[in-house]
Amino acid sequence: MRFCVVGAGFSGAIIARHLSEKGHKVLLLDERTHIAGNCHTARDEATGVMVHHYGPHIFHTADRRAWDYICQFGTFLPYVNRVKAVSKGRMYTLPVNLLTINQFFETTMSPAQARSFIAGKADRSIKEPKNFEEQALSMIGPELYKAFFYGYTRKQWGLEPTELPASILKRLPLRFNYDDNYFNHPYQGMPEGGYSAIVENILKSTNIDLRLNTKFEEISEEFHHVFYTGPIDRYFEFRLGRLGYRTLDFERIDSDGDYQGTAVINYCDQEVPYTRISEHKHFAPWEADALQKTVSFREYSRLAEPNDVPYYPIRLANEKTMLEQYIELAGNTPNVSFLGRLGTYRYLDMDVTISEALSACDRIDVALNEGEPLPAFFIDPT
Numbered sequence: 089m090r091f092c093v094v095g096a097g098f099s100g101a102i103i104a105r106h107l108s109e110k111g112h113k114v115l116l117l118d119e120r121t122h123i124a125g126n127c128h129t130a131r132d133e134a135t136g137v138m139v140h141h142y143g144p145h146i147f148h149t150a151d152r153r154a155w156d157y158i159c160q161f162g163t164f165l166p167y168v169n170r171v172k173a174v175s176k177g178r179m180y181t182l183p184v185n186l187l188t189i190n191q192f193f194e195t196t197m198s199p200a201q202a203r204s205f206i207a208g209k210a211d212r213s214i215k216e217p218k219n220f221e222e223q224a225l226s227m228i229g230p231e232l233y234k235a236f237f238y239g240y241t242r243k244q245w246g247l248e249p250t251e252l253p254a255s256i257l258k259r260l261p262l263r264f265n266y267d268d269n270y271f272n273h274p275y276q277g278m279p280e281g282g283y284s285a286i287v288e289n290i291l292k293s294t295n296i297d298l299r300l301n302t303k304f305e306e307i308s309e310e311f312h313h314v315f316y317t318g319p320i321d322r323y324f325e326f327r328l329g330r331l332g333y334r335t336l337d338f339e340r341i342d343s344d345g346d347y348q349g350t351a352v353i354n355y356c357d358q359e360v361p362y363t364r365i366s367e368h369k370h371f372a373p374w375e376a377d378a379l380q381k382t383v384s385f386r387e388y389s390r391l392a393e394p395n396d397v398p399y400y401p402i403r404l405a406n407e408k409t410m411l412e413q414y415i416e417l418a419g420n421t422p423n424v425s426f427l428g429r430l431g432t433y434r435y436l437d438m439d440v441t442i443s444e445a446l447s448a449c450d451r452i453d454v455a456l457n458e459g460e461p462l463p464a465f466f467i468d469p470t
């Protein structure tokens with residue numbers, strides 16, 4: 089059979105490889121000039137630094153299947169994300185941990201003391217937080233919320249935290265020890281040769297015809313089925329409206345040596361227009377010291393316009409209503425499956441992307457063996 093896979097990010101690459109290994113012919117398209125989608129990495133000519141083209145990507149997971157899968161295609165070296173944060177002219181560590189608390193309140197509290205101190209700050213009148221702000225106030229109280237979350241969140245989402253769902257903050261850990269590892273996951277690392285080299289290895293399969301610089305809209309060939317990892321609203325020519333995204337602008341900073349001494353520094357104050365600065369050579373600590381020059385990026389967040397790269401789906405009430413209408417449309421469109429972060433309009437970490445693509449491959453096998461039609465979605469995107 090002949091299939092079309094739209095998008096050569098992790099989602100599309102995994103589906104394409106699987107179909108190819110099963111002996112099917114696959115046309116894999118991407119409108120960009122490179123593979124790996126938003127995880128694309130390339131060595132910067134001016135500095136020799138491995139740059140994460142669409143912003144920093146750190147691999148972290150508790151999912152053994154996703155970890156084992158990706159490790160087949162490249163070597164991962166140890167990397168632990170330790171984020172620093174500037175608030176009102178002072179430097180802290182994130183996520184909020186015992187050092188953050190003790191530095192902020194100028195104390196030397198023990199874990200137990202800090203726990204009851206923060207419990208005293210937390211607003212206990214909020215039983216069921218209705219939004220991001222209430223969630224923060226119910227967990228950490230007003231001082232830490234204003235210092236580390238209010239301004240950053242406003243810049244990141246362009247909205248008051250009272251307009252954002254409480255669920256966003258549920259994901260941020262609060263620690264009463266000195267562990268400043270940004271993630272809790274047992275498997276963490278950075279690919280030695282970058283993410284694009286990993287995707288290149290995934291695509292080393294004979295039945296894949298990869299065409300870069302090619303939009304799906306330009307293709308008129310017939311396929312048994314299309315796996316579409318581009319934006320779902322775009323597939324339907326935005327006929328029900330545009331799903332909202334935040335986009336990012338990156339402002340490049342070139343310098344010699346070491347610009348900021350670490351990979352990521354968040355700028356929490358609302359008056360600073362950017363959200364964070366990432367210095368990419370620190371994402372590869374095994375080679376950072378050998379590089380004479382360095383490149384960093386100030387990151388600015390704003391509402392995506394039609395020609396911008398869609399980064400973070402907004403997914404507030406209006407977008408969810410529109411998404412449901414697109415889901416219905418997709419359900420009535422035979423021979424197309426929507427997947428990946430854009431096809432399902434969800435923020436997905438790489439490990440979740442990989443895990444969902446692998447589960448989709450399982451479903452594809454069953455459907456093709458039984459001669460059943462493939463579903464519009466392999467998961468529920470709502």
Ligand SMILES: Cc1cc2nc3c(=O)[nH]c(=O)nc-3n(C[C@H](O)[C@H](O)[C@H](O)COP(=O)(O)OP(=O)(O)OC[C@H]3O[C@@H](n4cnc5c(N)ncnc54)[C@H](O)[C@@H]3O)c2cc1C
Binds near residue numbers: 098117126144145428
């Ligand atoms: C700023 C940022 C930072 C992130 N950091 C992390 C991190 O630290 N750790 C982590 O695990 N995850 C991170 N992620 C998530 C990660 O980027 C995603 O998990 C991953 O990119 C999803 O892969 P995908 O294949 O679904 O989508 P994508 O990578 O977006 O790939 C989709 C591809 O489809 C192509 N395409 C779309 N429409 C068409 C069309 N009509 N015709 C042809 N081609 C088309 C696009 O060009 C694109 O290359 C981050 C995401 C963002 C936005």
